[in-house]
Amino acid sequence: MSQANTRPKPFLLPDYCKGCGRCVHVCVQGCISFTQEINPLTGMVPVTLDLAKCTGCGLCIEACPEPYGLKAMEAGESFELQDPATLFGARRSTAPEPVDIPGRVIPMPSSEPLVIKGTYAAALGALMAGCRHVFGYPITPSTEGAELMAKLLPKMDGFYLQAVSEVATVYHMYGCGGAGLPSLTFTSSPGLSLMLEGISYMIAAELPGVFIDIMRGGPGLGNIGPDQGDVKLACRGLGHGNTHAITLMPSTPQEMLDLTYLAFELSFKYRNPVMVMADGYLGQMTGKVKLPDHMVEPGLPAWGVYGDLNHRGNLNSSVFLDEATMETRNLKLFDKYEQMKSEARAECFQAEDAEILLVACNTPSRASKGAAQKLREQGARVGLFRPITIWPFPIEQLLPLLPRLKQIVVVEASKNQIEDELRLALSHAGITDPPPITHVQRYGGILPKENEVVAHVQNLLGRA
Amino acid sequence: MSDAFYGTFDRHNEGKGLKGHTTHYCAGCGHGLAHKYLAEAIDELGIQDQTVTVNPVGCAAFLHFYLDTGHSSTAHGRAAATAVGHKVANPDAMVVCYQGDGDLAAIGLAETIATAQLGLPITVLFINNAIYGMTGGQMAPTTLMGQITTTSPDGRDRLTGGPIRMAELIAQLDGPVYVERVALFSPAERKKAKRAIKKALLMQKERRGYAFVEVLAECPTHFKTTPEKAMEWVKEQMVPIYPLGVKKDANFEPWFEMPKPTFDPATFLKAVGASSEKPAGFCKGFPTHIHATDISLKLAGSGGDGAQTVAMLIAKAAINEGFDGTHIPAYGPESRGGTSYADVHVALEEVHNPASPNPDIFVAFNAPSLAKFGHTVRPGGTIIYDSAVAKDVKPVDPTVRVVGVPFTDIAAGLGKMVVKNIVALGALQAATEIFPQETLLATLRDTLKEKAALIPLNEKAFAMGAEAAREAMKK
Incomplete structure (x- = not known):
């Protein structure tokens, strides 16, 4: 009995007690009881302690669900000290201020060009940008990229994980990107639809990650033909909320590599996902691909939730219940979207003196290039404007060409999705009387062909 | 606490x-x-x-x-x-x-x-x-x-x-x-x-x-x-x-281990098969006798005919020679046995449009392919087809050369049907002289370097295809 008396007895700050009574039921001595008195500060009814019979068994302390609820009173502590800072110790988090661990640029010996398909080129671009974590769910026509990654990553001590779904894929990226590391997935249109929720969360929590979307014919299951029907998702529909992401539109296997590489840089620069969108043809297309002259070993950003002392205090989150805080959060994202506009890129081909300007991305831009050349041979002043970023739209690069233009022809494998980006950009730039805009479009897994573009322009010229 | x-x-x-x-x-x-x-x-x-x-x-x-x-x-x-x-x-x-x-x-x-x-x-x-x-x-x-x-x-x-x-x-x-x-x-x-x-x-x-x-x-x-x-x-x-x-x-022994990722350039280059060795060139110049700057080809057959492999070899050969090359495959939905088409371009500087709606050179592995694309070949172009399986050639533009080579019979004679496409490649080389023989053979050998035992058979198929094409053109 004398030994029992030396065990610490419980102490409770009534303000921190919600009166659940888990402690009341475990005390065999009946030291703790419910009261009827409402605590004026909390509106709760705390329990009261009468420790005359307390044996210090500790069961009440173990039963208390509140971190600052029942506390064992150590020898020498005084009941008088009711300041929590004294009672619980003025303990601050011992986590240090996190610091950036910089990455490293590693020079590469020069090598002969490879002859590889677009998806492979994108995979190599990712590896050279320092990505060693790839997640994905197989979907035609993007699978070759994932297959190559599954083969190459183990050789570089990286990790490929086939996820249970596209929904899971994007959260593997949320976790890996959230830890501060580069990650990638290959997908195709129906898969992108499934990933949109997670992309919204990644944008909200400001996490990097690169999405390679090899677009196929839709809507629905559609087919595996080449298409551009995901442009509106990338530009206007990245999940719920006010979301945007830089969206790159390669047109050659070489660009599949270069733009994927760039995507990682941009993704970490802005702490935002980046989309690389190609049509199915480009994914499958084999061409000449030169490797960059350096490779990146990524560092570890200060903000990552990596699971070490340096990053212990960090939190990735998109939940801000207070509306004003959430509005501020939105404004911060909008600032970032404004800064992203400086990343707009475009290629002009025979555009300086053009009167008819073709606007096209991905493989249709190459059919358009061919058409522009053919039409030039016939004496028509036709050029090509190729947005390399479809969001942000490269409007600054387009504006100087406008005064000379008599016609704009948008060539795309979707219903107005690229054209709408152009029209929106013109409208936001205050262009109220742009040249007439017509289009050459194919749908359902078919790309517009060179001769269709030629015929359309010839028709326009005949009418003019 | x-x-x-x-x-x-x-x-x-x-x-x-x-x-x-x-x-x-x-x-x-x-x-x-x-x-x-x-x-x-x-x-x-x-x-x-x-x-x-x-x-x-x-x-x-x-x-x-x-x-x-x-x-x-x-x-x-x-x-x-x-x-x-x-x-x-x-x-x-x-x-x-x-x-x-x-x-x-x-x-x-x-x-x-x-x-x-x-x-x-x-x-x-x-x-x-x-x-x-x-x-x-x-x-x-x-x-x-x-x-x-x-x-x-x-x-x-x-x-x-x-x-x-x-x-x-x-x-x-x-x-x-x-x-x-x-x-x-x-x-x-x-x-x-x-x-x-x-x-x-x-x-x-x-x-x-x-x-x-x-x-x-x-x-x-x-x-x-x-x-x-x-x-x-x-x-x-x-x-x-x-x-x-x-x-x-369960009594699992500690097993979980993940290596630290490597960023070693040599490991990377080896894994992707990149080489710093410049491939030998055999071309004296761009094959302008076909087109001044950009040659378009189409190869068509059934899945398993090997059209895609040959298409890839041609694109690779072009790039080895310092030109640009592209290859776009198109398949039917089946993994095997469906339709299989390939569009290939060889360009002096840059392939603008990699599709081949009106090819300079068309290789047909079967009759349906020949019927489907034969008429798209541009005037002055060349059609090479498997005369062992396609008997009726529909009339095409009179300036188009039509060369029938029995790919299937030759391959069967060699005892390996899979080399049918290499017979076709040999025929294509002889009929068009798009590249010197050595260009294509070097690319072929490089592609087969991990299956070296197959090289002699493929070389033989190539030579017999070329010979048969020359014979056919004499007629």
Whole structure:
């Protein structure tokens, strides 16, 4: 009995007690009881302690669900000290201020060009940008990229994980990107639809990650033909909320590599996902691909939730219940979207003196290039404007060409999705009387062909 | 009080007032105890700096108010997938997936099962209170039969399913090392709960595998009762449906190890097969006798004819010679046996349009392909077709040269049908002289360098195809 008396007895700050009574039921001595008195500060009814019979068994302390609820009173502590800072110790988090661990640029010996398909080129671009974590769910026509990654990553001590779904894929990226590391997935249109929720969360929590979307014919299951029907998702529909992401539109296997590489840089620069969108043809297309002259070993950003002392205090989150805080959060994202506009890129081909300007991305831009050349041979002043970023739209690069233009022809494998980006950009730039805009479009897994573009322009010229 | 809790809950109302030291949970809620046992286990195992908790959508969405660890707050149902991302990014991280019943057993079921079966060392705490607490007391997958909720106002019945036993389900899988169901309604059960949470973390720390602890928890608010009666309800109503105890305790040796990624240029170049050796060139110049700057080819046949391989060889040969080359394959939906077309371009500087709507050179492996594309060949172009299988050649532009070579017969004569496409390549070379023989043979040898035994046969097929084309053109 004398030994029992030396065990610490419980102490409770009534303000921190919600009166659940888990402690009341475990005390065999009946030291703790419910009261009827409402605590004026909390509106709760705390329990009261009468420790005359307390044996210090500790069961009440173990039963208390509140971190600052029942506390064992150590020898020498005084009941008088009711300041929590004294009672619980003025303990601050011992986590240090996190610091950036910089990455490293590693020079590469020069090598002969490879002859590889677009998806492979994108995979190599990712590896050279320092990505060693790839997640994905197989979907035609993007699978070759994932297959190559599954083969190459183990050789570089990286990790490929086939996820249970596209929904899971994007959260593997949320976790890996959230830890501060580069990650990638290959997908195709129906898969992108499934990933949109997670992309919204990644944008909200400001996490990097690169999405390679090899677009196929839709809507629905559609087919595996080449298409551009995901442009509106990338530009206007990245999940719920006010979301945007830089969206790159390669047109050659070489660009599949270069733009994927760039995507990682941009993704970490802005702490935002980046989309690389190609049509199915480009994914499958084999061409000449030169490797960059350096490779990146990524560092570890200060903000990552990596699971070490340096990053212990960090939190990735998109939940801000207070509306004003959430509005501020939105404004911060909008600032970032404004800064992203400086990343707009475009290629002009025979555009300086053009009167008819073709606007096209991905493989249709190459059919358009061919058409522009053919039409030039016939004496028509036709050029090509190729947005390399479809969001942000490269409007600054387009504006100087406008005064000379008599016609704009948008060539795309979707219903107005690229054209709408152009029209929106013109409208936001205050262009109220742009040249007439017509289009050459194919749908359902078919790309517009060179001769269709030629015929359309010839028709326009005949009418003019 | 555990050191793993913040000294002040600064993220809870900025730590001001009472919220700086109290949780947001209702009186009698089970979450507080689960948090406490988790915090104590983190202390006791000395893993605070490594710990990343993955916080779900549900009442525990604000775990980051309380625990002084890394936090990743994620979408409803996606905690398990997020946890995997954290674990593979840093295998030394102690990843704790803290989930409620909607998150884990409804919307996230696929991720829950897949992650458990994957078996990476992750610790999952599943708080089962048979109700959706945060959204206001709706039916959960774990709601008991007859239990009244806002979405089962007359009590859960057969048409709305039955309570799902997650611990038993998870324990059946091969991935998990340790699965236990615990409760919080008595000192003895609380002791077991605390021990189970610590053991689940230990399984991760020791790299043994995935561990899952299901905690039967009280939600007095939505049970519409007192904390005391809520405990009784868990004991009397839930436990018979959700039996407590260890469901799996396997003896996994520590196995989990992930190497640190390498960024060594030589390893990379070897893995991708890049070489610094310039391939030998044999061309004297661009084959302008076909087109001044950009030659387009089409090859068409059935899957298995090898049209794509030949297309690839031509594009590769072009690039080896310092030109540009592209190849676009198009297949039918079947993996084998369907239609298989290839568009190839060889350009002096840059291929503008890689499609071949009007090819300069067309190779047909069968009659349907010949009929489909023969007429698209541009005037002055060349058609090479398998005369062993395509007998009727429809009339084409009179300036188009049509060369019939029995690819199939020659390949059969060599005893290997698979070299039919190389016969065609030889015929194409002889009929068009797009590249010198050596250019194509060097590319062919390079492609076969890991199957060197096949090189002589392929060279023979190439030579016989070329010879047959020359013979055919004499006629």
